[in-house]
Amino acid sequence: MLELRDVHYGTGDKEILKGIDLVIGESRIQSIIGVNGTGKTTLAAIIMGLNGYRPHRGRIFFKGRDITDLSITERAKLGITLAWQIPASFEGITVKEYLSIKKNFTAPEKALKLVGLNPNLYLNRVVDENLSGGERKRIELASVFSVKPKLVILDEPDSGIDMASITAIKKVIKNFKKMGTSVLLITHSERMAKVGDTVSLLCDGKIVKEGNVKEVTEFFRKYCRECDHIGEIEEEILK
Amino acid sequence: MSIDYSKEFEMIAEVYKKTGGDEKALFDKKHGALIINENKVLGKNEIKGMRIEHQSLKNGVKVKIFVEEGIKIENPVHLCFGMLPKEGRQEIYSEFIIGKNAGVEFTAHCIFSNAKHIEHIMDSEVVIGENAEMSYTETHYHSESGGTFVYPKLRGEIKKGGRFFEEFKLTEGRAGTLNIDYEIDQDERSSCELLTKIYGKKDDRIEVRESLNLNGVYAAGTAKSRIVLTDNAFGNVLGEIKGNAAYTRGHVDCHEIVHGDGAKAVSTPKISVENSFARVTHEAAIGRISKKELETLMARGLREEEAVDFIVRGLLR
Numbered sequence: 314m315l316e317l318r319d320v321h322y323g324t325g326d327k328e329i330l331k332g333i334d335l336v337i338g339e340s341r342i343q344s345i346i347g348v349n350g351t352g353k354t355t356l357a358a359i360i361m362g363l364n365g366y367r368p369h370r371g372r373i374f375f376k377g378r379d380i381t382d383l384s385i386t387e388r389a390k391l392g393i394t395l396a397w398q399i400p401a402s403f404e405g406i407t408v409k410e411y412l413s414i415k416k417n418f419t420a421p422e423k424a425l426k427l428v429g430l431n432p433n434l435y436l437n438r439v440v441d442e443n444l445s446g447g448e449r450k451r452i453e454l455a456s457v458f459s460v461k462p463k464l465v466i467l468d469e470p471d472s473g474i475d476m477a478s479i480t481a482i483k484k485v486i487k488n489f490k491k492m493g494t495s496v497l498l499i500t501h502s503e504r505m506a507k508v509g510d511t512v513s514l515l516c517d518g519k520i521v522k523e524g525n526v527k528e529v530t531e532f533f534r535k536y537c538r539e540c541d542h543i544g545e546i547e548e549e550i551l552k
Numbered sequence: 553m554s555i556d557y558s559k560e561f562e563m564i565a566e567v568y569k570k571t572g573g574d575e576k577a578l579f580d581k582k583h584g585a586l587i588i589n590e591n592k593v594l595g596k597n598e599i600k601g602m603r604i605e606h607q608s609l610k611n612g613v614k615v616k617i618f619v620e621e622g623i624k625i626e627n628p629v630h631l632c633f634g635m636l637p638k639e640g641r642q643e644i645y646s647e648f649i650i651g652k653n654a655g656v657e658f659t660a661h662c663i664f665s666n667a668k669h670i671e672h673i674m675d676s677e678v679v680i681g682e683n684a685e686m687s688y689t690e691t692h693y694h695s696e697s698g699g700t701f702v703y704p705k706l707r708g709e710i711k712k713g714g715r716f717f718e719e720f721k722l723t724e725g726r727a728g729t730l731n732i733d734y735e736i737d738q739d740e741r742s743s744c745e746l747l748t749k750i751y752g753k754k755d756d757r758i759e760v761r762e763s764l765n766l767n768g769v770y771a772a773g774t775a776k777s778r779i780v781l782t783d784n785a786f787g788n789v790l791g792e793i794k795g796n797a798a799y800t801r802g803h804v805d806c807h808e809i810v811h812g813d814g815a816k817a818v819s820t821p822k823i824s825v826e827n828s829f830a831r832v833t834h835e836a837a838i839g840r841i842s843k844k845e846l847e848t849l850m851a852r853g854l855r856e857e858e859a860v861d862f863i864v865r866g867l868l869r
C-alpha cells in the first residue's frame with residue numbers, strides 16, 4: 314500500500330535519511346525501531362509530507378500512486394495520517410469538536426470508546442494542557458480513528474505515558490489493524506515494536522535489518538540499545 | 553421626523569437574536585434589561601433588588617445601575633447598546649454600583665451592524681462592594697465596513713473580598729478602530745479577571761490596555777487577551793499589573809496571532825511589585841499559528857485555511 318523507494322533527505326550538508334526502502338501492506342502493523350537520533354521522526358514527516366520535508370532523492374508511492382509531490386492535505390484525503398510524539402494542544406477546542414473535524418466518519422463517542430476513554434468524562438474537556446500526557450495521547454489516537462485512515466503513522470505512541478496507558482495503547486494499535494488501517498509504528502522500545510507484524514531497524518538514516526519480529530528486536534537489544542556502532546554497523550555486525 | 557420606538561425596539565431585538573442573543577429575555581419580566589438605541593432608552597426592566605436610572609443626553613445616555621446589598625440576582629441582566637443608523641455618535645456614561653454581598657451577571661451586546669461611520673464612547677465606572685460579585689460580558693457586533701470607532705473605558709474599584717469577571721469579545725464584523733482602556737483598583741482579598749478577545753481584519757487598528765492595581769493584601773488578578781490579526785490589521789496590547797501589597801498575585805497572559813504578511817502585533821506586559829511578598833508574572837506570545845497545530849489538522853484532511861479557521865475559532869471563543 315505504501316512504498317518508499319530510495320528516499321534521501323537532509324538539512325544543510327547533513328544527510329538524515331540515507332536511502333530508505335520500505336513497503337507496508339494492507340492491514341499490517343509495521344514497526345520501525347531505532348535509538349534516538351536515527352531519523353525516525355524525520356521519516357514520519359517525509360511520509361506525511363510536512364512542510365520542509367520533501368525527499369531530495371527517491372519517490373513515495375501510496376496505492377500505486379506517486380505522492381512525493383502531494384501536500385499534507387492531499388495525502389490525508391488519500392487516507393494517510395500521523396499522530397505526533399507530543400500532540401499539539403488546541404486552546405478553546407473541545408474533545409468533541411476535535412473529534413468531529415471531518416464529518417461522517419467515526420462518531421466522537423465511538424472514537425473515545427475505541428481508545429478506552431469514557432465519552433461522558435471527556436467530550437466536553439478542552440484539548441489543551443489540562444489533559445495529562447496519557448489522556449492527550451489517547452485522544453490523539455481517537456482523532457485518528459475519527460478519520461478512518463488507510464494508514465496511520467504513530468510516532469512513539471508509548472512515550473510520556475504511564476504503564477497502564479501503554480497496555481491500553483497496544484490494544485488500540487491492534488484495533489486499527491482489525492478495522493483495516495495499516496500502522497507504521499515508530500518506537501525506540503523493544504516491547505512496543507513487538508506489537509508489529511514485522512519490524513524494520515533504523516540506524517543512522519538507513520534500514521539495516523528487517524523482517525521477523527523476534528530476530529530484529531533481539532538484534533536491537535544486543536547491538537543498538539547502547540549503540541556505539543553508528544557508521545560501522547553494516548560492515549562489522551550485519552551478516 | 554418622528555420615530556416609532558416600538559419599531560426600533562423590534563429592529564434591535566431582531567439583530568440581537570441574529571447575533572446569538574436571547575431576544576425573549578428582552579421582553580420577559582424575569583430578566584433585568586436595558587435597551588438603548590442612539591440616545592434613547594427603548595426598553596427597561598427593573599427587577600427586585602436592582603434599580604436603573606437613566607437620562608438621555610444629546611448624543612447618548614447616562615445610566616446608573618444599582619444592585620442592593622445582599623441581593624443575588626438570579627438571571628443574567630441583559631444590556632443592549634445599539635446604533636442602528638449608518639452614521640452617528642453614541643456616548644454612554646454608565647455607573648454600576650454593586651452593594652455589599654450582592655451578586656449579579658450582566659450580558660451586554662453592542663450592535664453597530666449597519667455602521668458606515670459610527671463613534672461609540674463607553675465610559676463606565678464600576679464599584680463592587682465588599683464580598684460582592686459581578687460578571688460582565690460584552691459582545692460586539694460590527695459591520696464589515698471598518699467604519700466603527702469604539703472607545704470602551706472602564707474604571708473599577710473592587711472592595712474587600714469582592715469579585716469581578718469581565719469579558720470583552722469582538723469577533724463578528726470588523727473591529728475598525730478600537731481602543732480599550734480598563735483600569736481596576738483592588739482591595740484586600742478581592743479578585744479580578746479581565747479577558748479580551750478580538751479578531752482584527754483588513755486595516756483594523758486595535759489598542760488594548762488592561763491594568764490592575766493590587767492594592768490590598770491577598771488581592772489577585774489576571775489580565776488575559778487573545779487577539780488574532782489578519783491582512784493589515786494592527787494590534788497593540790498593554791497588560792499592566794502592580795502588586796502593591798503583600799501576598800498579592802497577578803498574571804498577565806497575552807497571546808496575539810498574526811496571520812498574513814501585513815498584520816502587525818505589539819505586546820507589552822508591564823508588571824511591578826512594591827512588596828516583597830507580592831508575586832506578578834506574565835506570559836506573552838506573538839506569532840504565526842503554530843505549525844504543529846496546523847499540520848495536525850491538515851493531516852486529518854483539512855485544507856490550510858480551514859485549519860486556520862478552526863484554530864482561531866477556539867482561541868477567540
Ligand SMILES: Nc1ncnc2c1ncn2[C@@H]1O[C@H](COP(=O)(O)OP(=O)(O)O)[C@@H](O)[C@H]1O
Nearest residue numbers: 324327329347348349350351352353354355356
Ligand atoms: N530540522 C532539523 N534540522 C537539523 N537537524 C535535524 C532536524 N530535524 C532532525 N534533525 C537531526 O536529524 C537526526 C534525526 O532526527 P529525528 O528524525 O528526530 O530522530 P529520531 O526521531 O529517531 O530520534 C538527528 O540527528 C537530529 O538532530
Ligand SMILES: [Mg+2]
Nearest residue numbers: 353354355398
Ligand atoms: Mg523522534
